[in-house]
Every structure is written in structure tokens, then in C-alpha cells.
Amino acid sequence: LQLNFILVVKVFCSWFGNPPRVLKNDVTSVIAFKGETLTLPCMVMSGKPRPRTQWYKDEGVEIGKDWERFKQQRKGLRIRNVALEDRGVYRCEAVNGYGSEELEIMLLVKVISTQVKLNTTTDQIESGKQKKKPIFTEPIKMRRYNIAKPIGRDVRFSCKAKGKPPPQIQWFKDGNFTSSPDGNPRRQQWTLTLRQLKLTDSGRYTCRVWNKAGAISFNYSLRVEGLFQLNPVLVKPHPVNTTVRVGEKTSLQCRVRSNIVLTVKWMKQIEPSAQYQYSERLLNNSLRIDGNLYVILPTQETLYLPEERTYLNKHVIVRATEHDAGRYLCVAANTRGYRLRGAYLSVLPARAKKQDEPPIRSTAKLNTIPLALIIGLPAAA
Template sequence: GPPRIADKVIHRQSVRLGRTIKLLCPVEGDPPPLTMWMKDGRTIHSGWTRFRILQQGLKIKEVESEDAGTYICKATNGFGSTNVNYTLIVIDDASSGKDSQVPDGSNGEYEDHSGKQWARPRFTQPAKMRRRVIARPVGSSIRLKCVASGNPRPDITWLKDNKPLTPQEIGENKKKKWTLNLKNLKPEDSGKYTCRVFNKVGEINATYKVEVIQRTRSKPILTGTHPVNTTVDYGGTTSFQCKVRSDVKPVIQWLKRVEYGTESKYNSTIDVGGQKFVVLPTGEVWSRPDGSYLNKLMITRAKEEDAGMYICLGANTMGYSFRSAFLTVLPDPKPPSAPVPPSSASSLPWPVIIGIPAGAVFIFGTILLWLCQTKKKPCSAPAAAPVHRPQPRDRICVSQVPDKDCISSINYEEYVAQQQHLLSQGPALAPAMASKMYPKIYTDIHTHTHSHVEGKVHQHQHIQYQC
């Protein structure tokens, strides 16, 4: 998870001048966060010789008055960042006292009428001033020290080649500049730098010779162990980190190897070491105190296709370097169920689901019933209400002539007897007669109403068959 403060922090710290202090940065996280320190908004780096960044915090040796200020420890990992803030107060035991005139001809200590002791200036950190000839490459930084004490407290001025430096060159503020900071050195910064320290009792000075050397630039170098092989749960979040050392700010890029057969998924690829890679989006490049540069790649909602080889590539105008690591994505513990095809029942309304089988059954039953009726009754007359039928007067006519039809008036019982008689004649006669007679069967029901004088009404129905 993101970094978090693991212990109580006392945000206000104090230290005596010339002592050593350690500011802790009690943060933890998974993965372990990287930390960087800042003082008054400026990043603390290796050029700050009295400052040392440790795993547990920041150590300041031989504290000077100008070390007072606001310190921030910023801890960052792939999930976020958090800050630990400090206010450092430097206590100076030397008393300034009121200004008093030193008697003429006095060149040592002097005690005024109140018994207060006066002293000429002296350097308090002579061991830090032994190296008076310093060579630095272009673009680097240097700190020239002239920390001194005295009573009254002395003043200091800086000169380059015996010419006073301007306040802009010194970066002077309300506090006395006991240390001269020269940043981003250029060849014209070479020369002799002298500090002149004085008070009303006396004066001292020290001179440094600074030589700025043109640097031979080289390609970036990947430092540390990052990126490292990583395993992540399906749907989880992880990150790769990359630390690059370079003379100038490098371009840091993340690449992912294109697996065989998936080239068509990407619009463009690049070749690195004989393999094809796709360029991934890159976040902010962070400057580290040790002069290196840091970048991270976030992978969220990891899927199977995220697994594979990743490369951190650092490049500048002199060349490039890269290092690879592998990401393993664990299988999904809950694989998705098989997708339902569009033509499944879920895509149809219930009335259609019920109506189609019911309609099919109804049609099939109707056809089956019709076939059964056809086999039982090849020719049947429509049902009629019971009526009075006259006695048969005409003969049964069975035409033997193919092109001649005859029409006879018969009752229903006679027609059935006729059909049974035809079927009993054997297979030779039946098909011939059936093919002539069945297609031309029709019924014609005539209803005759006779009215008699007596007011009685008689109805007669005649059924005619054409055969």
C-alpha cells in the first residue's frame, strides 16, 4: 500500500551550533518507499557534504547557523507518497553583547567595565578547511566553508580574485553566509575565493582555489537492482521502478516485449536487442539527491496479457542503457462463466418461447387428425340435422364409361352401402372407380318448403352426389 508514518514524530527539533543531529523519517509501505529530503524547498543531494541521507533519516554533522530551517522527508512508492516535516532550530551559545569600543592598540582579548570578555574571530571548523585546492566538473556544485566565532560576533565578506562578490552571487539573506555555495559550475567560475572574517577586535581570512573541469559525458547507467521480477494477483496493482545515473537529465522510457503472433495488435513497435517492443506511457522523472533519476511504471487491474518482459531504458545524447524484468500475473481465481449465445432463450420473450412449440403441436395434431379422417371416410357428406328423407326412387348409378358422368339422388345409407360394395369388388376395380368417382363427389342440399292450405309446413332435404 502507500507509504504511511509508522511512529510518532516531533516536528520541532533544536541543536547547538557545531553539534550533530539526526532527523528520522519513520515511514513504511509495500513495496518499501524511496525517500528524498528537501530543505526550504531545495533538494538535498551528495554535494551537501555535511548532510548524509540514511535509510532511517537525515544526518547533519557540525551544524551551522544556516542549517536552521524547514526540512521535508518525502517517501514515495508505486501507490502514493507521504511527507514528514521538521523545523530545525540552531542554538548559538556565543553572546553578541552590546557594541563597545576596543581601546586603541588592543589586538587581543579585552574585558570592559562590566566584566564581559571580548575575543577576536577564529575558525571553528579548521578540519573542514584543510583542502584549499578543489577541482569539480562542469555542472556540479561546491561549498566553501569559513565558519567562525568571536565576541562580538564577527561579520564575513567573500571575494573572488580579490574582488567582492555581489549579494546575488553569494545568495545573501538576513543570516551571515558562513558557507559559500557555488551551484551548476561553469568554466568561468574557476578562480581564488577568499573569506574575510572580522569584528572590532581582529580579522582572519582563508582562501580556496577552485578549478572547474570540462566533463566527458557518457551514456546513462542503471544503478541499483531495479527493475526486479514481480508477481501480481489477477486484477491487482503493482509497479516497476528504475534508477538511472546520468550527467544530464536522461529520457527514461518503459517498453514491453511483443509476444510472437501478437504484432498486429500494435500500431508501431521498436527493436531492442533483436526483439520487438511496444512503448508504454511514462510518468514523471524524479531527480534524486545522489544525482540519479527515478521513474516508475504503474500496472493496475492486472490481466493475463499484462504478463511478460518489461524494459527500463535510459537514454541521453551519448547513448542508452536498459535492464529487463518479468511480470507474472496469477490466474483468475474466479474464471468467468461461458458466454450465453445471442440466439439463446434469454434473448426471446416468454410468449414466443411458449407459442412456437404450442403452435407446432397444434398444426401437427390437425394434420394427423385429417389423415386419420381421410383413411376412415374417403368421401363423407357434411353432417346435417335429422330431416325427413323420402324413399329412394332412383337406381344406383355406377358409370362404366370414363368420359360420362351420371347424377343420382340417393340417401346417405345407400351411399355408404355403395362404397362398401365397390371396395368388395377387389383391388382391380376399386382404384379405377375411386379415381373416377372420389374427385367429383359433391353435395348439394336442397331444402324445399311446401305450404299447404291447412297451414302445415313440410321441409324436404335432398342430397345429390356427383360420381
């Protein structure tokens, strides 16, 4: 089947999630005075599903509800009655099922003094004005921060920066220090190059740049894949044509192979004369395929089967009616492409009950359940 590519992309894009994106600004350090109240900024701009935000201090100490003066808010971390022991590095981490992003802020706490040092020289004042915290000089090269590469390829991360005095840089992988590519730790390495990638190279790479005026950092996420699979693969023979009687339970199932995150949707073909049977919400969420109108059915949970390395999604009909009969499409999509396959559901009249039929004993009830439903397969036509 040939789909209108633009229309399909528009429909499918709403199904995929997105990793969190935290608003990056120039605030890498904050100076507070003892006793005041302030908020360390951390604004999560996007992410689907909605990211969960957690704050940490210094060496990964989680800030919880027992921190009485600290409150995690939508716009940042609010600290009441700032104390000297609050000094340190704070890390805001936004996480959802599609990734994570961090933001680090250094908090400096000062005590207001009523005494004025009279021996401060003009040179000392001027030298203080010359200090400038680091800034990244090539942000365009840092736009791609979520990177996927196949085994054997090369990748390069860039964090070029400037400041006064000239800043220093260190690279970390998953929080652990990584030596410079050429083995010389004294040489400034504004780029980190990894060659002949292996699966173990996957992870989070962080550059930390600092001088006496402040510090900044940036995260790259690298995913090394065994093979690039352009499209998901529908595992035959599913979905298969299925027959059910009115009032009985049945299901259509779809098995998919994909080495990246995917979404599975079910669609049902409807005739123009039968549109009155569907809600306005479903009709508004429809598209045409080869001249036929299909409605997108409500999403049901997709399960991952690690032993088979496949995804399983079922469209379950609890109590079949005549209106459930028709052609169904299973559509599997990932960020590389999509695949679809159809099957028909036939609905027969309800089985007639005999008047003199003896009651079924409790010990024989299991025999009345179709084997196909017990093992999760649709009943054969």
C-alpha cells in the first residue's frame, strides 16, 4: 500500500516521544548572601512524556523532601534562609523514557560584612573586572546532542569555549573522567573524537569548562547500534484473519522487530454509510489509504518480549458486535520509517443455546475457553 508520505509523517510524529530539553542560559554560578531566599533556575522546555525533574548536590546527593529549606519547583530549586553549608555544585536532571538532560549551577554563599577594607588597591579592582566566565564559542556545532552511530564509525564532540583567564576543559563519560584522545592530559582538547565505535562506547559524554570566574558544562548522548534498521519488520503471519461470534472476546495481534523505539497503532476501515457508528473524535483522527477511509483506534500497550527480541501489540475486543467486523491495519512506525499489514475480522451470529442443554460442571469450565485466547493467539477463521 502506498501512503501519502507527508500525511503519514504528520500523523505518526504525534505518536513518538521526545527526550527532555532544559533551557540553557548563561547562569552557571549564583552568588547568594547568608539568610536570603533564592531560586536556582532549571526550566524544562520540552519532553514527551512529561519529564521528571530531580535535584542533586555535589557528589550526587539527592535533594529530598527531608531537606526542609529546599523546595523543588517547576522553574527551579527554591532555597530559604541560605546558609554557608549550602555552598556547592547543584545538578538539575530531567528524565523521561526517551532520555535525560542535566544542568549544573554552582552556588556561592557570602556573609554581609559591615567592615570595609581600606587597603583595596585600584589594581586589585581592575584585575577583578578582567575576569570573564567561559562561554561556548561554536554553539551551532553543539545542536546535535542526541547522536546514534553504527558500530565501526567515528564520532566527534565539540565544546570550544573562551574566557578570562583562558578556561580549562575536562571530558567525562557517564560521570567518570576520560583522558584526552592523544593521551596528553595537559593539552586543551576542545573536541573529543572516538574512532571505530564499539557498543560499550554508548553513554553520556560531558565537557566541563571552567576558570576562576565560573564554570559551564554540556552533555552529549551517544547510542552505538549494531546495525541500522531503516524500517520496523512485521513478523509473519500476524495479523491473521480472525472469526468470532457475537458476544465473544477476541484479539488481533501484531509482532514487530525494531532495534530502536517504535510505536504500534491499529486502524479500521470504515464505509461512508457506517460513519454514524463512530464518535466525532475518532472520525477527526482518520486518514485515507488507497481511497479507503481508516480511523485510528485507541492505543493499547505494547509489550517487549526480550527472548524473541520483538514487540507485541494486541487490539482486544472484549465483547464482539456486528459493527466490529471489517478490515484492520497494524501500523508499526519508528524514526526511520513504517510498515503496515492488514487482516479481516468476521463476526458470526451468537451461538444458539439449547433449552435442554445440561449445566456445565465447574471442573469442565476450562474447556469452554478457546486455546487461542489462552496462549494469546487470535482464533483461526
